[in-house]
Amino acid sequence: AIVAESIAAGDVAIVDGPAGTTVIPGWQLFPASAVREGGEGTVVGFDRRFQGEETLVSAIRALRIGDMPQVVFVHAEDRSLLRDRDDGLEVAGVANALRTARFEVTEWIPGRTDRPAVDPRRRTVWFISPPLQRSGLEYDENEQALLDASTALIAEGEPVLLTVARSMLPLVGKPDPWSAVAASLGVEVDTGRVVFEWVPDGGEGASVRTWQAIDRHPESTKAPGGEVLDALRGKRFFVSHATPILVDESMDGSAVVLSAIRPNPLRWIEDDWRGDGVRIERMPSDGRFEEAVPVAVAVERFGIDGLQRLMVVGAGGWALSALVNEAGSLGGDRLVLANPGNRELAISGVAWLAGLDELVATASSGREVARFGGVTDAARTGWGFGLFVVLALGPLLLGTIVWSARRATT
Template structure:
């Protein structure tokens, strides 16, 4: 071999060694990286689980499902870590269906993340002694509260016995009278007495039997005391009105008839006297019975355990029962399975976590929706049913108030002592002097502004939604804007609308619809919805001024490279043809602000009609949120599954997931923050149930197919040629 060949061989050998060394180094680095990542995942799971979890569970569990189906939501984890009291979660379920089996699995997850929860599983079919002991313990929790109602039921049974004892001799008198020589030959009187005796005897027997029925029912676990009392009252009232009253009326009429023998008439009057004594006793004692009511928490628990399967949450002084049926929501009929059975969406975590949250409230916060336009907030025609349902799950009380009637201040919802109240003020209709209702709407708006100022001064909070008002009056004449600006340094410029250049096909137009994906992180309100999207339809900018003692935080802002504001309205839709205005252009606009501090303002008392300085009673906790896009929390957006927000997509969020889940979470988080429950704010179970990856577009599907059919084979072929060429050179 020549020296040249030796040199080439040496170089080739060195190249192979270098290449193999690099491959080995990369493999080692990749292996170490994988090991580190696995350890990070395991360590994260280890730290989040409590000591109650088994070693296998603490190290080997991880949820890779798209909707985190087998993981608890951040909100639940936050609630579990903040628990101060011990809770028992008891499932009473004969798990024979997949739906029922999922509930115990969910309950077991809760004990893995906190030492404050213990879990018990009871099969009501096979664990007879366990279920009996559970019912006894449950009833024992309410013994001290049930004294009045148990005594009332006993008094009712005694009243029934007294009535029966007094009327049994009357029945015998009626029978003797029916067989008397004066009555028996008279066919009319004879038939009448026969009918009265039969009805009287049957109804008296039915009244007597109710005592036995109630005694039997009271021997069952968690007796229905309220139902027992109602049964006694209804039976006695029915007997009084149907039998006693009609008998007395008939005898009174017959006793005055000339065709009735005198002896028979006298006997009828004596019977009526006895019946009237019994009637007086019934009406007097029934009135007493009606005044006593059973202990409501006991009756709620008793009614809930009648369900087929439930979960009981027991604390030291409170109990909640969640039927399995309430852990599922039925999806629309058009999405039923092939066999015709309705599809069910699981909301068990939302129910359990909501109950744990509600058990920490004493008293629960009150949220009052102001009916600015006179429409209901809840119900068949309500606009806030979705967010309202979520608040009710957490035991937050809801009410609504209509400020439009002149006497509306007399119909304010009742607020308990020490109950934190949040006022939700949707936008009032734009004022228009040509509108016959102009003066009425203006008076309602002014009345609401005065009320909000006074209530915030007393420690309440408010969520105020402003809307575009293209024909707006001077800002200082709007008392709501004047109060927000002077006391909080928040100035909604709702005489102008935010526009952006948007493209549809080949056309460019000024659009008002924005998708919000970037969230400020200064408050927990928005920290928990990072990565989620929200929709803002028609928005106005909010300007902020410094006010002593007030801290302001942006919570909603829209960003786009070419945005500007427009206020030169000739009509309410003239903005659609507006062109880009560099003078008002900005890359971002604030449309939602939260503020806290100690506001001071001049207010005019409606009672004394004089100017008075309002100073807050609770300066540290005064909070307010103002948005300049009013429809963001309505059902039209929160229940809509269509990214284009069409009417066809409304009420489909439970099926396909909300197109903009952040709208609902932002509202609920805002209520938590305004009510001082910051520790409850986190991504909710409902938002976790939504897939973060949306459906592929038609273009995406086309290019994916193109890559798989042509691109991938070509790539593999080229890679093979490259490897073959390298090996051939070696």
């Protein structure tokens, strides 16, 4: 009956298998971004973000697995974060991607709505987002409820994807409860400090950059969580106001750094980030770091009920649609995701936390354009210098040869 009603409603794709049948509406195969109005009517444009094949694969996978995991977005906003907004200050992009992958998606606002009931037939993953804005130093009752809920979920052994943002409390000498919310699993976040970068503008002036676009991730590992690291390979991960993550390596279990900011002579860890560096007139002489600063980690350690999985990201806003859905043009109707690593970390991270390691690294959204791997900084510098020399001296040398040849024949 459901199949018949779906066919009657419009174009659909039907996936049939031994475990059952599922129906995919046509709008999921051809999203609005892949459809344009042409001279001959509505046509499907060539769009690098077309995810029809991923939708079909997800449907087949869901039939094979059965009950797909549930993802609960936990936040403290006074509105839903699952609805699209023009400014992109929501997580609808990630939520829609998870729905496309056949995950069940809902949200929970502690203190305002009831905690969603857990279905014993499916695993539940908790996706915790920090407040988008804070009105003062002290946390209001909504954020305190979110903090208490986060602490309880981790203490209960639930799989959690935790995002922790910077805080003003350490700047005034007060401890930040968010920094130690995952301390029981050996993970703390230095919320009082932020990674800055000094960016010369070509003249005598310069500015402070508060964001980082991470293209190179740590080396692959066979430890639990390494699957997510492989999924991020070659995909840019964009973070703003990144805070360092500290991992206690002495605890039993494994901890994998998924993304880290590499050392650079122009980068440092700022203790007083108020004003986003507007008052900084010259690059500080201290604060530089010699080792990569982790900003996303995955840990699997022993909790109250055995092994427990946790992911922590030290950058508020990395999962917002404004970053996840940001796209650049390749010309014509061709688009490419600007920050495919943000989307990949969310989807593959949820799959890993749910214990479905085989679902990690199956998304294709970040592979629209082939990316080079294994190119060192020295090779990149050498090629850049070589191209500069060729482009600058090549025409001059060619002109000299032509001039000499013509002069020799006259």
